[in-house]
Amino acid sequence: MNYEKKPINAIKKPMSNDYLEIENSDGMPGLVDSTIALNFLLTAKSGIRNCAVALTEIADPEARTEVRKMLNVAIDLHAEISNLMMKKGWFHPYQVSEQFKLDKMSAQAALQIANMQLFPGDTSRLGTFATPNY
Amino acid sequence: MTYQKIAPHETFEIHEILTFKNVCATKASAMVRFVKDEELRTLLEEDFTTGQEHIKELQELLRSSQLLERTDELTH
Numbered sequence: 001m002n003y004e005k006k007p008i009n010a011i012k013k014p015m016s017n018d019y020l021e022i023e024n025s026d027g028m029p030g031l032v033d034s035t036i037a038l039n040f041l042l043t044a045k046s047g048i049r050n051c052a053v054a055l056t057e058i059a060d061p062e063a064r065t066e067v068r069k070m071l072n073v074a075i076d077l078h079a080e081i082s083n084l085m086m087k088k089g090w091f092h093p094y095q096v097s098e099q100f101k102l103d104k105m106s107a108q109a110a111l112q113i114a115n116m117q118l119f120p121g122d123t124s125r126l127g128t129f130a131t132p133n134y
Numbered sequence: 135m136t137y138q139k140i141a142p143h144e145t146f147e148i149h150e151i152l153t154f155k156n157v158c159a160t161k162a163s164a165m166v167r168f169v170k171d172e173e174l175r176t177l178l179e180e181d182f183t184t185g186q187e188h189i190k191e192l193q194e195l196l197r198s199s200q201l202l203e204r205t206d207e208l209t210h
Contacts, residue, residue, distance in 0.1 A: 029170040036165050037174055040181075043158060050154055054147040060140055063148060063195050070151070070188055077181060084173055 031109065034090040041085065044078040138198075145199040152192045159185040 051071035058064050085091035092098040140148065162182040169175045 032168050033171045033174055036169055036178075037171075039165075040162075040174075040178065043161070047154065047158065050151060054151055057147045058144050060138055060144055062138070063140060063144055066191055066195060067148075067151065073184060073188075077177075080177060084177065088171070 037085050037090055041081045044074055044081055047074040048078060140195060140199045142201050145196065145201050148192055148195055155185050155189050
């Protein structure tokens with residue numbers, strides 16, 4: 001897929017409030033995937049922290065090995081996610097300027113989405129058609 | 135090692151991990167539908183299955199909690 005190559009977190013124009021407008025979905029697959037990947041990465045990170053903190057409170061050997069196993073799995077998962085994101089260009093730990101650009105674009109996208117009227121008032125079609133059951 | 139009960143403070147920690155894992159599994163199953171990227175999808179699905187195994191193990195651990203005895207004493 002070619003959307004992997006270009007920067008994806010960008011929404012170029014202000015979004016129109018017409019939800020069926022096809023322009024709004026420009027770059028969407030990449031945007032959705034990178035956002036979900038980032039969310040996944042952050043969740044894996046807090047999972048590692050939770051397990052580590054819990055481990056310091058647990059004395060029971062059986063529970064200890066269990067949580068320890070989970071901690072190791074979580075660390076491996078975190079490594080896999082960050083490798084994947086680096087490969088796709090969604091995450092640039094070594095090029096700060098690149099990462100900063102991406103973050104700024106994501107912030108702009110979030111702001112644009114926040115400015116959309118996501119819950120329009122009355123969308124009821126009642127009365128415009130013959131609705132004998134109402 | 136002989137069979138031992140899980141202490142109250144351990145129960146709380148394990149319960150906290152359990153709630154976290156529950157949220158993770160729910161979120162993973164919900165997110166998978168929106169993901170187009172194959173590799174990301176397989177990662178999410180893998181995490182979902184391992185998460186479910188972990189949830190079962192944690193539930194098993196919680197079953198040997200001292201707190202369960204305590205509530206039995208209180209109710210009887």
